[in-house]
């Protein structure tokens with residue numbers, strides 16, 4: 001439930017405490033309202049991935065407008081929030097040692113070249129209009145069906161941003177500021193713990209928020225800044241600590257995927273009627289068709305969500321709570337996080353409007369609602385789908401990395417267990433017994449031909465084989481032989497421990513030397529700040545935006 005998982009200190013969990021990745025059964029249904037399994041969604045996602053990526057990079061879908069200076073309406077941003085940089089320094093240590101362009105404010109800012117000033121004279125941005133033969137005027141949709149403020153993107157201060165040049169990835173934003181945003185969303189806007197189990201609607205609300213949160217975590221883990229190499233690369237430990245060890249978070253991302261996919265499926269018949277020019281562009285239109293034709297109505301059954309509580313008040317409450325979530329995005333202090341936060345909450349809000357406000361039986365409202373979708377809602381809807389699609393792809397990628405890591409550690413573990421103390425004893429015992437038997441049999445003139453057991457541990461110094469003399473009466477004293485073997489084993493174990501203690505000072509000495517060496521390199525500025533591959537300063541290799 002929301003509050004419980006919020007309070008959990010997930011970072012402290014062992015990332016590899018279970019062999020079952022994410023503890024999710026891929027053949028289970030994603031949720032009671034989704035007649036689709038995790039595996040099926042994975043397959044759909046694989047099929048649409050290329051077309052969807054191409055669509056998101058097209059001129060129509062790659063631009064978004066945002067008012068960077070919109071006032072946070074929940075608290076005085078200069079007062080209630082921690083504004084100093086130290087508040088962001090919760091993920092990367094030693095920020096001060098990094099060059100300026102790696103500081104959180106820079107990583108979280110926009111690539112200025114990719115922003116264009118919006119034209120105040122028209123509510124619509126001219127740049128986007130140039131792409132379209134017919135310009136769609138913004139509309140005053142009745143506020144009663146909106147899950148976000150659709151006029152948010154037409155403000156005087158709104159700027160146009162090229163999303164392909166400002167990817168959602170690790171920014172270093174975190175600490176108290178981000179914590180306050182998430183806690184406000186979960187504690188003040190989600191339904192309470194008891195309530196989430198009450199109905200599918202309240203449960204869906206929490207799932208949407210948690211899936212959104214998990215998706216952000218997945219992206220920042222996938223494109224994480226390795227401060228040693230200066231490269232953006234996947235960070236499996238971070239993913240496991242934030243998402244992978246929480247099956248509910250993984251499930252909620254798939255749930256969100258199903259919700260947004262269903263909304264797209266629902267508006268498919270109306271897409272040709274949109275006046276956005278790029279949709280008229282054959283290639284874009286084909287790609288859009290390819291993507292949506294892979295989707296299916298059974299992916300998500302929106303009729304179930306409000307089925308048990310037909311009360312209109314619950315739907316109103318759901319809508320106004322979600323609108324709050326979209327507004328809280330104005331309080332996010334990291335520009336790039338705010339941009340993607342705004343896009344995704346707008347995308348979810350659009351999906352919810354399509355799913356919950358369009359009545360299939362009522363063609364008039366259907367036309368009315370779909371016909372009045374703004375281009376920013378449509379862009380946000382598709383971009384949000386793109387984010388979730390990438391998240392699902394990343395979960396599968398992290399699973400492979402996890403498998404590799406686990407196999408690697410299994411090998412290390414098995415070699416540890418093969419060489420560990422007790423096995424050495426066992427093998428030593430076997431070897432002694434074998435040697436005794438071999439000697440005995442040689443004495444008896446019955447040479448053994450099977451030598452397969454010999455010398456499993458060639459590198460080990462075995463104790464001299466002890467030949468147990470035969471009793472004079474000719475019968476082997478089995479008990480005495482066993483006793484001697486065990487005593488020998490114990491003695492060998494003590495010798496082994498004793499040798500380890502003797503080695504300890506040498507090991508400590510070597511470790512200290514290595515540390516001093518590393519420290520010296522750092523002091524003279526060599527090792528960590530120069531790329532190992534090229535020996536060039538990292539700044540040349542970084543794609544800083």
Ligand SMILES: Cc1cc2nc3c(=O)[nH]c(=O)nc-3n(C[C@H](O)[C@H](O)[C@H](O)COP(=O)(O)OP(=O)(O)OC[C@H]3O[C@@H](n4cnc5c(N)ncnc54)[C@H](O)[C@@H]3O)c2cc1C
Pocket residue numbers: 005006007008009010011090091168169170171172173174175178179181182209210211213214215216217220242249329332336337338340341
């Ligand atoms: C709108 C928004 C956008 C952001 N975008 C970015 C970005 O693009 N790049 C970037 O690097 N950082 C971004 N951040 C910051 C990022 O989300 C984290 O807040 C930050 O990385 C610190 O993480 P944390 O481990 O302290 O826990 P947080 O992610 O801040 O989570 C706080 C608490 O919530 C709970 N929790 C975590 N995940 C879930 C979940 N899925 N479901 C339920 N409960 C959960 C946990 O108990 C956790 O301790 C964004 C933050 C916000 C609010």
